[in-house]
Amino acid sequence: MHAWEIMSKPVVRVLPSTSVREAAASLVEHGFAGMPVVDDGERVIGMFTEADALRATTAGGNGATVAEYMSTPVEVASMATEIEGIARRMLADRLRCVPITEDGVLVGVVSRRDLLRPLVSSDDTVASVLGAVLTDYSGHRGEWRVEVSDGEAVISGEFADEAERRVVGALARSVRGVTGVTLKSVPRT
Structure with a gap:
């Protein structure tokens, strides 16, 4: 099975200029642990996670932007990547989701939940x-x-x-x- 078969789309994402407060609200609203940060060309340049939001909050990051607290570098996979490989990377690196790109452009995300879905009828x-x-x-x-x-x-x-x-x-x-x-x-x- 490949990433394109299980990935979630459309992807909720943020820009580096998005405020930490707005990005954190989006995480909470959608129930995500993290989401991709993209540039104007929809290329993945970082991840903004719950941990990043908490780090910004405890650092007094009022008015801060996602660019100041996003996690980099980012592990991405292609649509043709086998899900077993994605699962191994997620486990080894303790990732909650992996952005899926096509020609460098964000097209989806594979989360832990996406990996479990085919296992549960x-x-x-x-x-x-x-x-x-x-x-x-x-x-x-x-x-x-x-x-x-x-x-x-x-x-x-x-x-x-x-x-x-x-x-x-x-x-x-x-x-x-x-x-x-x-x-x-x-x-x-």
């Missing part, structure tokens, strides 16, 4: 969300076991009564990706 994601919904409903008592296959959710466990079965079924059907629900009563052991 949509059924796994649906099961995780459904499990969290049911855990919240039950008050974290761990009442039911959830399995999802091709969108079909099977919820096994003990139900207090028919009303609870209907509520659990309705909650399950409210989760995006659930196409059907089967409830199996299994007494506690």
Whole structure:
């Protein structure tokens, strides 16, 4: 698998002239640990990370620009780079994301989350969300076991009564990706 197959795009990026405050707000707003810094030609010249933002804040960098605190040099990869190589570089250098370039121009970013996405099926994601919904409903008592296959959710466990079965079924059907629900009563052991 190659970078172009899993990279995130369009890329949220900043210019070196962007204020640290604005860049930090963008990191928080988008939930990123870091983002590329590009020049006017969209060429990657640095990375601005949460650590850089904190460094600027603790240094009293009010009014500072990204150029003063960005991390350089930057590891970039091409769209044709194998994701195994990107993963190894990210682990070895403790990188959270790698900018992807084509002819030197930023076209995407591969994050740790992007690398994990192919390993997790949509059924796994649906099961995780459904499990969290049911855990919240039950008050974290761990009442039911959830399995999802091709969108079909099977919820096994003990139900207090028919009303609870209907509520659990309705909650399950409210989760995006659930196409059907089967409830199996299994007494506690």
